[in-house]
Amino acid sequence: MPKGFMERLERRKITTSGFLVYLGVDLDVTKLDFDRVTVCPFLEMGSLDGHLHDPENCYFWIEIPTRHYPTLAPKGKHIIVLAAPAYHDDLANWGLEANGHRGTSYQATKEKVADSLIRQAEKVIPSLSQHILVKEVATPATIARYTLNRGGAGMGWDQTPEEAIKPGQVTPVRQLYLVGQWTYPQGSVPGVVGSGWILANLIKEDRI
Known part of the structure; x- marks a missing residue:
């Protein structure tokens, strides 16, 4: 890593x-x-x-x-x-x-x-x-x-002025992807679902 x-x-x-x-x-x-x-x-x-x-x-x-x-x-x-x-x-x-x-x-x-x-x-x-x-x-x-x-933690990483954007779905490790409240866009049920949707589309459109 x-x-x-x-x-x-x-x-x-x-x-x-x-x-x-x-x-x-x-x-x-x-x-x-x-x-x-x-x-x-x-x-x-x-x-x-x-x-x-x-x-x-x-x-x-x-x-x-x-x-x-x-x-x-x-x-x-x-x-x-x-x-x-x-x-x-x-x-x-x-x-x-x-x-x-x-x-x-x-x-x-x-x-x-x-x-x-x-x-x-x-x-x-x-x-x-x-x-x-x-x-x-x-x-x-x-x-x-x-x-x-x-x-x-209730919503994963805190979003502060210094760290406003959470980590994305793609990691430096080949074929290791992340979804959930610790990733972009945010915590909460809609945010978690959104993180999965983002990754699914990245894979579908071969943009990884």
Whole structure:
């Protein structure tokens, strides 16, 4: 692999990951006047850096998918998702052990942050904690584990002013091509599909 190619990749930063709390509830969410809302307890824009610094004072968003798709849950039940931007190395690496093992410290950190978000969510969804039937929690380490994305990155490489364009589909290695959120044009489902479409056309038109 050419040295310059690897050096360019090593300079790049990754996008933020997330801390996610998935709740199954017996709460009548149809009485709420929103299906998606952002909870932001502070006004300092400098604090919006993608890191989860303080679980008791962080911004996050709430989504209620069953407001539009009620068949996602049993009749009379709903799904509520709490999601906060976070990086893999936040909160002392989420209490992970040096070898990456998820021990008691990790589990305690995960539950503490989840409970904090639930308490904050009760500012807009009163008595939420009293109606939880199912709770699943994911940290950036969880996302990295199940998606194999470095650091649990939500959209691959970050697009900064210095590195605005993501790497293309063609690599210096003969017949090694790349698609997905780490390549041009961007992350998200449309971006990932687009990267595959671009490569397919390059191959079809013999432009590689």
